Amino acid sequence: MADQIPFLFDIPSVTELTGKIKSLLEQNFNDILVEGEASNVKQSANGHIYFTLKDSGAQLPCVIWRSTVQRSGINLTDGQQIVVGGDLQVYAPHGRYQLIVSLVQQAGIGKLQQAFEELKAKLKAEGLFEDIHKKPLPKFPAKIGVVTSKTTAAFQDIRSTLEKRWPLAEVQLYHASVQGINAAPEIVKGIEYFSSRNHVDVVIISRGGGSLEDLWPFNEEAVARAVFACEIPLISAVGHEVDFSISDFVADTRAATPTQAAVFATPDINEIKMLVEDLFRRVELNTKGAIQYFKDRISGLAKSHALLAVQQKMMHAKSDIHRLTDRLKHHTESLQKNRQSALIQLRHRLDKQNPNEPLEKGFVRVWQDGKWIRKAPDFDKENTTELEWYNSRVKLN
Amino acid sequence: MEEKERPSFEEALKELELIVTQLENEEITLEDSVKLYEKGIELSKFCTEILEQAELRIEQVNEA
Numbered sequence: 001m002a003d004q005i006p007f008l009f010d011i012p013s014v015t016e017l018t019g020k021i022k023s024l025l026e027q028n029f030n031d032i033l034v035e036g037e038a039s040n041v042k043q044s045a046n047g048h049i050y051f052t053l054k055d056s057g058a059q060l061p062c063v064i065w066r067s068t069v070q071r072s073g074i075n076l077t078d079g080q081q082i083v084v085g086g087d088l089q090v091y092a093p094h095g096r097y098q099l100i101v102s103l104v105q106q107a108g109i110g111k112l113q114q115a116f117e118e119l120k121a122k123l124k125a126e127g128l129f130e131d132i133h134k135k136p137l138p139k140f141p142a143k144i145g146v147v148t149s150k151t152t153a154a155f156q157d158i159r160s161t162l163e164k165r166w167p168l169a170e171v172q173l174y175h176a177s178v179q180g181i182n183a184a185p186e187i188v189k190g191i192e193y194f195s196s197r198n199h200v201d202v203v204i205i206s207r208g209g210g211s212l213e214d215l216w217p218f219n220e221e222a223v224a225r226a227v228f229a230c231e232i233p234l235i236s237a238v239g240h241e242v243d244f245s246i247s248d249f250v251a252d253t254r255a256a257t258p259t260q261a262a263v264f265a266t267p268d269i270n271e272i273k274m275l276v277e278d279l280f281r282r283v284e285l286n287t288k289g290a291i292q293y294f295k296d297r298i299s300g301l302a303k304s305h306a307l308l309a310v311q312q313k314m315m316h317a318k319s320d321i322h323r324l325t326d327r328l329k330h331h332t333e334s335l336q337k338n339r340q341s342a343l344i345q346l347r348h349r350l351d352k353q354n355p356n357e358p359l360e361k362g363f364v365r366v367w368q369d370g371k372w373i374r375k376a377p378d379f380d381k382e383n384t385t386e387l388e389w390y391n392s393r394v395k396l397n
Numbered sequence: 398m399e400e401k402e403r404p405s406f407e408e409a410l411k412e413l414e415l416i417v418t419q420l421e422n423e424e425i426t427l428e429d430s431v432k433l434y435e436k437g438i439e440l441s442k443f444c445t446e447i448l449e450q451a452e453l454r455i456e457q458v459n460e461a
Contacts, residue, residue: 168448283417283441290430
């Protein structure tokens, strides 16, 4: 300061100034109502509830004494839009003011909610939520980009889910704050990192549950624009089931939780194992089927009319041959039999005709000139005569 | 399979699915179906191996 502080006798001490502020504030802000969002709600060991009532522009520290808590049954949680009534108190030793709350009521749409609705309406009007912009997720991502805080439960959930479902993947983590004033710019950088390099198959931006204030970075316009511009399919998973953030609306896919984001991003390895098994079986089955088909065709051809006719002809020929052979055999046999019996008869006849038979009985045969003289006129008295008995011959002169 | 001609899991699975579709087509010759069978068995073994050996890798890409 260039000017000299004027020499005065009534310069107050800090205590005196604070005392003036205290009386000024406490007298003017007695029994007031104020609307905002409850955040950082904490209950002390003594049973008092401390919280910050806030909107996008300011914060007001509040306390509800245990007696009030017990009397009114107040149960505050982060993110509730509320109207509180009470008295402003300045606590001089800390130089701070806070609202001593005696009344809490559910409020209408708070300031953040209002900002949320305004941005949502604006981006919707611009067409950022349209289905036509939504890219399909890859079926089998090899690389997954994740923008979140590495220390959060959200990342642990994503990691353990990916380990279980699709351990084939490689995860690239872009670490970013997911709450506080720095979060939105870091998340934007992370999305742009993956979008510009285009080396991952899918991007997940995520954080776990929290108050609207905690989730607020995902409701920032800058994040929404980066999500929209991302070249790679992007899943937004912010907070719990009930939380919808602006990034959820802009993203290609919205997941209710970080775990669900990992589920949406990947196939289930067990199903894929079953699929590969099924395909394997079908390869075997169909090849066997093809072989069977050709076997059937061959046997079908073998049974075809043309081949069958030839076969039948052959069968007929065979049976003809058989029959003829039989006949021939039969014929030969009977012929042989006839001849045999003829021979026997001939023998009989021959036996009967045996010219030696009478000799055996003592008759004598007459021979002249080597001829059997069978009749008397053939006999020549002058010629040499030979007499034959059964076993000897005698010549006469 | 050679390292350089190793397909990605997705490529291998797609090819396997294609082979099954072709095998299910009755117009195929026996010779082709035997070729497809061999390729199909090889691919399904390759896919199974990837699935059984998979282990999630995590890398942080920015400093923080």
